[in-house]
Amino acid sequence: MKSHTKYLEINTEKEREIINITDKVQDEITNSRIKEGLVLVNSMHITSSVFINDEESGLKQDFLEWLEQLAPYKPFQYPKGYLHHRTGETNGDAHLKRTIMGREVVCAVTKGKLDFGPWEQIFYGEFDGKRRKRILIKIIGE
Amino acid sequence: MKSHTKYLEINTEKEREIINITDKVQDEITNSRIKEGLVLVNSMHITSSVFINDEESGLKQDFLEWLEQLAPYKPFQYPKGYLHHRTGETNGDAHLKRTIMGREVVCAVTKGKLDFGPWEQIFYGEFDGKRRKRILIKIIGE
Amino acid sequence: MKSHTKYLEINTEKEREIINITDKVQDEITNSRIKEGLVLVNSMHITSSVFINDEESGLKQDFLEWLEQLAPYKPFQYPKGYLHHRTGETNGDAHLKRTIMGREVVCAVTKGKLDFGPWEQIFYGEFDGKRRKRILIKIIGE
Numbered sequence: 001m002k003s004h005t006k007y008l009e010i011n012t013e014k015e016r017e018i019i020n021i022t023d024k025v026q027d028e029i030t031n032s033r034i035k036e037g038l039v040l041v042n043s044m045h046i047t048s049s050v051f052i053n054d055e056e057s058g059l060k061q062d063f064l065e066w067l068e069q070l071a072p073y074k075p076f077q078y079p080k081g082y083l084h085h086r087t088g089e090t091n092g093d094a095h096l097k098r099t100i101m102g103r104e105v106v107c108a109v110t111k112g113k114l115d116f117g118p119w120e121q122i123f124y125g126e127f128d129g130k131r132r133k134r135i136l137i138k139i140i141g142e
Numbered sequence: 143m144k145s146h147t148k149y150l151e152i153n154t155e156k157e158r159e160i161i162n163i164t165d166k167v168q169d170e171i172t173n174s175r176i177k178e179g180l181v182l183v184n185s186m187h188i189t190s191s192v193f194i195n196d197e198e199s200g201l202k203q204d205f206l207e208w209l210e211q212l213a214p215y216k217p218f219q220y221p222k223g224y225l226h227h228r229t230g231e232t233n234g235d236a237h238l239k240r241t242i243m244g245r246e247v248v249c250a251v252t253k254g255k256l257d258f259g260p261w262e263q264i265f266y267g268e269f270d271g272k273r274r275k276r277i278l279i280k281i282i283g284e
Numbered sequence: 285m286k287s288h289t290k291y292l293e294i295n296t297e298k299e300r301e302i303i304n305i306t307d308k309v310q311d312e313i314t315n316s317r318i319k320e321g322l323v324l325v326n327s328m329h330i331t332s333s334v335f336i337n338d339e340e341s342g343l344k345q346d347f348l349e350w351l352e353q354l355a356p357y358k359p360f361q362y363p364k365g366y367l368h369h370r371t372g373e374t375n376g377d378a379h380l381k382r383t384i385m386g387r388e389v390v391c392a393v394t395k396g397k398l399d400f401g402p403w404e405q406i407f408y409g410e411f412d413g414k415r416r417k418r419i420l421i422k423i424i425g426e
Contacts (some may be wrong), residue, residue, distance in 0.1 A: 001143045001285045001426050003320040005394055036145040037282055038182060040322060040390050044401025046338045052245050053188045058225030059237055066238055070212065070354065083342030095343055096350055099385065101241065103336050106182050106248050106390050108280035110147055115278060117186030136399060138392035140321055140425065141282065142143050143285045178287040179424055180324060194387050196330045200367030201379055208380055212354065243383065248324050248390050250422035252289055257420060259328025283424065284285050 004032030006137040007044075012129035016097075018060045021050075021135065022122045025107075026114055028137045035112045037141015042104035044136050047094035047128035049101035055121045063101075067127070071096035094127035101125045109141055146174030148279040149186075154271035158239075160202045163192075163277065164264045167249075168256055170279045177254045179283015184246035186278050189236035189270035191243035197263045205243075209269070213238035236269035243267045251283055288316030290421040291328075296413035300381075302344045305334075305419065306406045309391075310398055312421045319396045321425015326388035328420050331378035331412035333385035339405045347385075351411070355380035378411035385409045393425055 006028045012019065025041055041050045053059065073093045075082060082092025105122060108115035114122075124135055148170045150163065167183055183192045195201065215235045217224060224234025247264060250257035256264075266277055290312045296303065309325055325334045337343065357377045359366060366376025389406060392399035398406075408419055 001321075003425065005320075005392065005399070036147075037143075038180065038280065038322065040392055042391070044404065046336065046401075046403050051241070053237060053241070056226060056229060058228050059234070061225050062234055062238070063241075066213065066217075071350065075350075082346045084340060084346050086342050087340060092343070092346055095337060096346070099335070099337070099347075102244065102386065104390060106246060107184070108147065108182055108278055110280070115147070115280070117188075117276060117278075119188050120186065134401060136392055136401075138322065138394070138399070141145065178289075179285075180322065180422065193383070194330065195379060195383070198368060198371060200370050201376070204366045204368050204376055204380070205383075208355065208359075244386065248388060249326070250289065250324055250420055252422070257289070257422070259330075259418060259420075261330050262328065283287065 001140060002034055002142060004139040008135040010124060010135060011132050012126045015129050016064055017126045017129055019124045020055055020121055021124050025122050025137055029109055029139055032139045034109055034139050034141040037109045037139060039107050039109050039139045040104060041122060042136050044134040047091050047098055048133055049098045049125035050105050051101045051125060052105050052120050052122055054119050067097040067100060070100060091128040097127040143282060144176055144284060146281040150277040151274060152266060152277060153274050154268045157271050158206055159268045159271055161266045162197055162263055163266050167264050167279055171251055171281055174281045176251055176281050176283040179251045179281060181249050181251050182246060182280045183264060184278050186276040189233050189240055190275060191240045191267035192247055193243045193265055193267060194247050194262050196261045209239040209242060212242060233270040239269040285424060286318055286426060288423040292419040293416060294408060294419060295416050296410045299413050300348055301410045301413055303408045304339055304405055305408050309406050309421055313393055313423055316423045318393055318423050318425040321393045321423060323391050323393050324388060324422045325406060326420050328418040331375050331382055332417060333382045333409035334389055335385045335409060336389050336404050336406055338403050351381040351384060354384060375412040381411040
């Protein structure tokens with residue numbers, strides 16, 4: 001069994017942003033020379049996500065608006081505000097948004113490629129950005 | 143290390159449907175002759191899910207009704223409608239529903255079997271059906 | 285390739301509770317002597333979760349209150365109540381809460397350690413507790 005580990009650095013321009021990282025993941029699979037196995041891609045932070053969906057700009061905006069409904073920055077349904085903010089943080093919503101979108105994806109590697117359906121693309125979803133963050137790519141196989 | 147890859151085809155009768163695929167996953171584990179390892183099961187599409195829950199018909203209906211609340215077909219809380227629909231698509235809600243339910247599961251394979259608790263069953267959740275879709279099963283181990 | 289399987293038993297004092305299990309997962313990685321690979325950690329039940337977030341008591345309470353909004357014990361938005369309750373069960377909400385939080389995490393093992401960002405911690409989230417449950421840890425690698 002072989003393994004290959006890569007840390008991607010990312011620093012978004014906006015507080016909330018969705019960035020396509022599919023090519024970077026495929027590059028590491030190629031670098032690893034692993035032909036058959038699994039690749040794990042995860043955010044190393046607890047206010048951002050890695051997920052798979054469609055590369056379509058309207059949909060990416062829909063995701064951000066929908067997340068604002070389900071996990072609002074100002075939790076009007078929860079009058080006292082996020083308890084997490086008692087620590088001085090202001091990113092309670094980002095922890096919840098990331099939970100909806102997920103921390104990680106695990107993908108099949110077949111014949112040296114991401115074994116994907118026609119529309120699958122890997123995204124990094126940032127919900128508390130404008131700072132240096134890291135994404136972990138770990139590939140195991142043969 | 144051995145690996146085994148299988149693509150299941152699925153074509154639901156309804157637009158939204160939840161289908162138990164546990165036996166099909168176990169069959170591929172048996173076919174692979176892998177005794178110890180991991181199995182990845184994922185939808186290859188971005189409007190359907192693979193998830194683990196209970197085989198109970200009322201609960202499956204509860205999931206569909208709950209998803210309709212959290213990610214409605216007609217987003218009344220979002221008056222202009224899904225931006226994704228500007229592309230001509232009408233399945234914005236399906237992308238969101240699939241996000242709640244998840245794209246994939248990773249399960250342990252122990253002694254050649256799905257290493258499951260008493261009620262765990264694997265489901266394919268379709269939110270934009272009546273067309274041919276694929277599920278990927280990838281098993282790695284020894 | 286080596287593999288290592290461990291079943292953790294857990295019995296929460298409260299109906300709903302979030303418990304940090306990071307050290308127990310790291311202990312099993314150490315016991316396995318696997319230096320490079322992947323670790324799967326999953327709930328073996330369908331009303332509880334394994335997820336990664338921050339060890340902060342306010343945030344843990346925020347998660348529980350937020351889940352009660354998204355998947356309420358008494359589904360006021362769904363007047364007839366959960367159909368799952370026709371079976372005699374009363375834990376319909378727990379199946380939905382667990383779906384939001386996720387069943388499993390897959391983490392990288394690098395140099396014999398959980399390869400984590402600065403704030404990542406692994407939690408067991410119980411939504412139908414006060415009974416014996418199990419968590420599965422499966423490590424594969426070399």
